[in-house]
Amino acid sequence: MANAIVSQSGGPTGVINASLVGVIEEACKCKDITNLYGAIHAVAGIKKEHFIDLKKLSIDTLECVAGSPSSALGSSRDKPDEAYCAQVLEVFKKRDIRYFFYIGGNDSANTCYIINNMAEKCGYDLRAFHVPKTIDNDLRVTDHCPGYGTAAKFVACAVMGDDLDNRALPGVKIDVIMGRHAGFLTGAAALAKTREDDGPHLIYIPERPVTMEKFLADVEGVYKKLGRCVIAVSEGIGDVDHVTWAEKLAANAERDAHGNVQLSGTGALADFLAGQIKGKLGIKRVRADTFGYLQRSFAGLQSETDVKEARECGRKAVQYAMKEDNGSVAMKRTGSGAKYGVEYFRTNLSEVAEKTKSVPDEFINKDGNGMTAAFVEYAAPLCGTLPRTEFLGGYPKV
Amino acid sequence: MANAIVSQSGGPTGVINASLVGVIEEACKCKDITNLYGAIHAVAGIKKEHFIDLKKLSIDTLECVAGSPSSALGSSRDKPDEAYCAQVLEVFKKRDIRYFFYIGGNDSANTCYIINNMAEKCGYDLRAFHVPKTIDNDLRVTDHCPGYGTAAKFVACAVMGDDLDNRALPGVKIDVIMGRHAGFLTGAAALAKTREDDGPHLIYIPERPVTMEKFLADVEGVYKKLGRCVIAVSEGIGDVDHVTWAEKLAANAERDAHGNVQLSGTGALADFLAGQIKGKLGIKRVRADTFGYLQRSFAGLQSETDVKEARECGRKAVQYAMKEDNGSVAMKRTGSGAKYGVEYFRTNLSEVAEKTKSVPDEFINKDGNGMTAAFVEYAAPLCGTLPRTEFLGGYPKV
Numbered sequence: 001m002a003n004a005i006v007s008q009s010g011g012p013t014g015v016i017n018a019s020l021v022g023v024i025e026e027a028c029k030c031k032d033i034t035n036l037y038g039a040i041h042a043v044a045g046i047k048k049e050h051f052i053d054l055k056k057l058s059i060d061t062l063e064c065v066a067g068s069p070s071s072a073l074g075s076s077r078d079k080p081d082e083a084y085c086a087q088v089l090e091v092f093k094k095r096d097i098r099y100f101f102y103i104g105g106n107d108s109a110n111t112c113y114i115i116n117n118m119a120e121k122c123g124y125d126l127r128a129f130h131v132p133k134t135i136d137n138d139l140r141v142t143d144h145c146p147g148y149g150t151a152a153k154f155v156a157c158a159v160m161g162d163d164l165d166n167r168a169l170p171g172v173k174i175d176v177i178m179g180r181h182a183g184f185l186t187g188a189a190a191l192a193k194t195r196e197d198d199g200p201h202l203i204y205i206p207e208r209p210v211t212m213e214k215f216l217a218d219v220e221g222v223y224k225k226l227g228r229c230v231i232a233v234s235e236g237i238g239d240v241d242h243v244t245w246a247e248k249l250a251a252n253a254e255r256d257a258h259g260n261v262q263l264s265g266t267g268a269l270a271d272f273l274a275g276q277i278k279g280k281l282g283i284k285r286v287r288a289d290t291f292g293y294l295q296r297s298f299a300g301l302q303s304e305t306d307v308k309e310a311r312e313c314g315r316k317a318v319q320y321a322m323k324e325d326n327g328s329v330a331m332k333r334t335g336s337g338a339k340y341g342v343e344y345f346r347t348n349l350s351e352v353a354e355k356t357k358s359v360p361d362e363f364i365n366k367d368g369n370g371m372t373a374a375f376v377e378y379a380a381p382l383c384g385t386l387p388r389t390e391f392l393g394g395y396p397k398v
Numbered sequence: 399m400a401n402a403i404v405s406q407s408g409g410p411t412g413v414i415n416a417s418l419v420g421v422i423e424e425a426c427k428c429k430d431i432t433n434l435y436g437a438i439h440a441v442a443g444i445k446k447e448h449f450i451d452l453k454k455l456s457i458d459t460l461e462c463v464a465g466s467p468s469s470a471l472g473s474s475r476d477k478p479d480e481a482y483c484a485q486v487l488e489v490f491k492k493r494d495i496r497y498f499f500y501i502g503g504n505d506s507a508n509t510c511y512i513i514n515n516m517a518e519k520c521g522y523d524l525r526a527f528h529v530p531k532t533i534d535n536d537l538r539v540t541d542h543c544p545g546y547g548t549a550a551k552f553v554a555c556a557v558m559g560d561d562l563d564n565r566a567l568p569g570v571k572i573d574v575i576m577g578r579h580a581g582f583l584t585g586a587a588a589l590a591k592t593r594e595d596d597g598p599h600l601i602y603i604p605e606r607p608v609t610m611e612k613f614l615a616d617v618e619g620v621y622k623k624l625g626r627c628v629i630a631v632s633e634g635i636g637d638v639d640h641v642t643w644a645e646k647l648a649a650n651a652e653r654d655a656h657g658n659v660q661l662s663g664t665g666a667l668a669d670f671l672a673g674q675i676k677g678k679l680g681i682k683r684v685r686a687d688t689f690g691y692l693q694r695s696f697a698g699l700q701s702e703t704d705v706k707e708a709r710e711c712g713r714k715a716v717q718y719a720m721k722e723d724n725g726s727v728a729m730k731r732t733g734s735g736a737k738y739g740v741e742y743f744r745t746n747l748s749e750v751a752e753k754t755k756s757v758p759d760e761f762i763n764k765d766g767n768g769m770t771a772a773f774v775e776y777a778a779p780l781c782g783t784l785p786r787t788e789f790l791g792g793y794p795k796v
Contacts, residue, residue: 012566014559040791041566052793061788068787070562077567161695164468168410169475173691192697267665267688290665292687293571297559299590300785301699387698389466390459393438395450 001032004099004318005092006054007039007046008071008133009108013147014154014302015310016133019103020073021066022314023131024054030318033099042076042104043111046088049095066311069297071103079107085114093124101317103131106139109328110353116326129317130328130349133310135296137184138356141347142330146313149306149382151178151295152188155232156386158291159192163199163230167391170228171285172219172277175200176270178295180236180244183207183359185295188379189232190371191386197394199230200370206236206244207359208368212276218369220281235269235290245269303384309342316344328352340381399430402497402716403490404452405437405444406469406531407506411545412552412700413708414531417501418471419464420712421529422452428716431497440474440502441509444486447493464709467695469501477505483512491522499715501529504537507726508751514724527715528726528747531708533694535582536754539745540728544711547704547780549576549693550586553630554784556689557590561597561628565789568626569683570617570675573598574668576693578634578642581605581757583693586777587630588769589784595792597628598768604634604642605757606766610674616767618679633667633688643667701782707740714742726750738779 006023008016020038027036037051045051052073057065065072080088092100092115102112109130116128132139135151155177166173177186183205190203201222204210222229238244246269270288277286313329320327327346334341363375404421406414418436425434435449443449450471455463463470478486490498490513500510507528514526530537533549553575564571575584581603588601599620602608620627636642644667668686675684711727718725725744732739761773 012563037796038790051796052790053796064786064788065790067785068562069559071566072788072790074791075566157697158692161467161697162691164466164697165410165691165695168469168473267669271665287691289690289692290688293560293563293685294556294687294692297563299555299559299787387465388462389697390462390470391468392436392450392463392470393472398435398449398451
């Protein structure tokens, strides 16, 4: 009999709360767990012992939490070093916390890993488990990450509507999508395409640096053919010198505690690209949007696949903790298309900590400006159901 | 027995296609209407006789159209003068078109009005009817406009999620929302607020110009009290000298054919406001998003009230055209809260043409930085159901 703690770290997602509820409902079933603490604002909340009693929440509250975007326990961008983690471990000892569930990305897996190693070294029996989440979909081992499908659904619905808008009032439309290093989320724009001439017509991801000349030539090619062009661009897109365009633009770039340059939330890249197209191609109607934080936090939009899997990942972490010392929850795909399904398994924290993955080559087209059918097959089931749409402009003239 | 034509003009919305389907289904019932033409790209398509046969569409296609954002017949930003309208009228005569249904905003009502007057002068029997649409909600006579409720729902869901995100990682968040002259859509951010300390904490609309000093003092006040601040700002917000901040920023402002400055689609205003808060208040975590075109085109998100009313407005236009010479469809509210409902009526084109309305004083708080309960009562039923959300950070410590 001992206490357990759960917390959420890093950038919120649309289903990180479903994972939290998965942890809570499974922990409530475990006779080995006395109290289940929720630490407010991640490791920062653990240090300060800012805990709430998660066993007291009603089923109605839990379902409401599971459907809410963002991190219901709050989050933190603190990147704990050894001294920080030692403080966390002291709190665990003081409160007799023997189960630690940490929902987050690869930095969170690393925090879990450090604390687990410290506990082992000093002979404190701790079960440390990482529950994956990230809209970037860039964690290793797992087939895909909870949080990605919902963000991908937002992107697909946004680009789908955007393409219809661009049909109604033709021109060039640029959509800047989150993703500093991995292009999975920007790639999800490809799911908006159901008709031959649907946008997005061009997709640029960080895995394929592109020169301004090539970018402009691509846009001009589509525009000459269709009289319009919808472009999905990752915020992390770079030139062939491997410096991102956003970095080139950001004279006063702000860096977060992890050393990542802050690109989201400003329209600089979108405005710059629109200016290039107007100025160098002489196209008059050029519009640009930066999707920003809506991609990870829009309320009331969840992928049904994603929310189900996120909750199950939370449950599995607790189940694994009853049998094993530490680990991270991962998913393996068991079928594709209509037979889509996943199996859950435990992987080592060291396999997930700090590392990331990129979009594999077979998901990117030869020209480096679009996604392949293999990518669509990979991403479509994660997104869940997308709306059907219709445009009448192509119907026969009378 | 004569032909009818329907077309869509101006900026697309999430339910302008529901109005189109309303026109189609009602026209299909009328024995007085032989052919129902859909003109592609509004008046531009009429001039070119780019018509499709709308009576041939299947019920499945019609339902898919009704659920799709954007203008399924395409749109146009052409602002027709007398000569242009004369050409349109010539096509009507040539094709024996006696019923003209034009779905759009106040500019479209004006086009309808001009063509109707021309037809009267030359003794051509034409029934010209305007069907209202605009996300800005700024048409006269009608209680509210089809298109507004759906855009308002998008804004409310976005700000609701954004506020939860800002609770998880506290700081200042600025959301720039569409609306050059009328603050109805920005005001809809107020619908995101369900708890006492929920954002948006500050709302700025064009009806209430504000100095940078007052804006910064407001933000500082909220930030000192709550440790965070979510702000909704209209793209048309101006200083007390009545020059909008966006205009001050836009050295190379692009104007559309109606003389409106193009503000949407760039992050300039959002970035400027974020910079002011960082620089002058010394707050470190300041983020800003410009919602852009997603507000009018996001696929798969419609307010159930809005889509129903938009469709009915289309039907009513056809019904009125069987009895009257011309007009615009308007709505009158018959009850509030749970008793919300509307009655439809015909109003004169001249009452709607070119004119606009602003947010009335009783909807804006005394400080000019928020909306009143009266506004929330007005806007909530138009939005339809909003998601329930939960944040656990405020639960008692253990």
